[in-house]
Amino acid sequence: MSHFVLDASVALAWVLDNPVPVYSLEVRQEMFRGKRGLVPAWWHLEIANGLATAERRRDLSAADAEDALDQILLMAASKVDTQVDLVPARDAHANARAFQLTAYDAVYLELARQEGLPLATLDKGLRAAAAKAGVALLKRIE
Numbered sequence: 001m002s003h004f005v006l007d008a009s010v011a012l013a014w015v016l017d018n019p020v021p022v023y024s025l026e027v028r029q030e031m032f033r034g035k036r037g038l039v040p041a042w043w044h045l046e047i048a049n050g051l052a053t054a055e056r057r058r059d060l061s062a063a064d065a066e067d068a069l070d071q072i073l074l075m076a077a078s079k080v081d082t083q084v085d086l087v088p089a090r091d092a093h094a095n096a097r098a099f100q101l102t103a104y105d106a107v108y109l110e111l112a113r114q115e116g117l118p119l120a121t122l123d124k125g126l127r128a129a130a131a132k133a134g135v136a137l138l139k140r141i142e
Contacts, residue, residue: 002081003030004138005112006037007105007121008046011076015068016054026139027120031079038081038117040107047072087111099129109133 006027013024031037048069055065087110095106105126112119112135119130120138130137 001036002038002115002117003035004037004118004120005108005115006039006043006080007108007119007123007126008039008043008050009122009126010120011047011072012050013122015071016050016059021122023122023139028075030138031075036079036081037120038083038111038115039076040083040111041086042104043080043082044073044076046104083111087114095129095133099125099132101125101129105129109135112136 004027010024010027013021014028017024027037051060051065051069054060055062060068087107089103091110092103092106095101095109096103099106099109101109105123106129108119108121108126109129111117112130113133118136118138119126121127121130127137129135
């Protein structure tokens with residue numbers, strides 16, 4: 001059973017940000033306490049893309065990027081549920097237009113709305129869209 005929708009920004013912060021934002025640490029702690037994140041089917045690719053981008057920018061070495069990917073995928077294997085049924089493209093497009101989001105971020109919003117789950121994200125635009133759409137956030141960022 002999933003307890004919240006997990007945006008890739010939170011997981012990427014575990015390995016890319018120094019220091020790691022308190023919010024990301026709190027979400028990870030909730031996962032270690034048994035809460036499970038729900039992610040879209042392509043979430044793992046979004047993680048890989050974020051790490052590849054960091055590597056291209058020389059924020060991470062190739063070895064560090066590989067280690068980071070392994071860490072996230074290992075945690076995801078036991079703490080993350082993957083949403084197999086995709087959010088309809090029309091719903092994603094409508095949310096993207098209504099809330100000025102990328103279609104990818106709009107999927108997180110719609111997934112949280114459809115499943116009645118809070119959303120865990122560091123993305124300011126997605127957090128603002130969630131507030132406007134009446135989607136709860138997992139925790140508040142102070």
